[in-house]
Amino acid sequence: MIPSTALPQILVDEEERKWSEFRRATDNAGIDIPDNSSFIYAAKRAFLFSNFIFKNCTRHPDLLTDLVQSGDLRHPCSADDLAKRLITTLDGVNDETDLMVRLRRFRCREMVRIAWRDLCGQATVPEVMADLSSLADAVLD
DSSP, X not given: OOOSSXXXXXXXXXXXXXXXXXXXXXXXXXXXXXXXXXXXXXXXXXXXXXXXXHHHHHXXXXXXXXHHHHTTXXXXXXXXXXXXXXXXXXXXXXXHHHHHHHHHHHHHHHHHHHHHHHHTTOSOHHHHHHHHHHHHHHHHO
């Protein structure tokens, strides 16, 4: 993603504040993040334009690492693959509380993935809509 226009200073300051907070979280968790300019640019913009992405990646820095390492930020997810991923996530569920925790984590991960791809220009509107529908179907099933 290449910047098309310069941001107003107030947004530049907010972008840097969020990036610094995220980096503190990754440092505290001992998590390495990609050190390339296109990833950093995308992360800063995703954090700036989505408090949901920023808060979840800062609270759980391993979430973004997982999304990057899996390659899931680079492509849409088919309904079948999403359903398989959910089945794997739910394997060994012990009780209703455990089920709810795993479902929330799964939904959060997938919503961050979908929103990231949308905000970073890595997904078309039809891809975003298909991903959202597939996520809803998988969780309801």
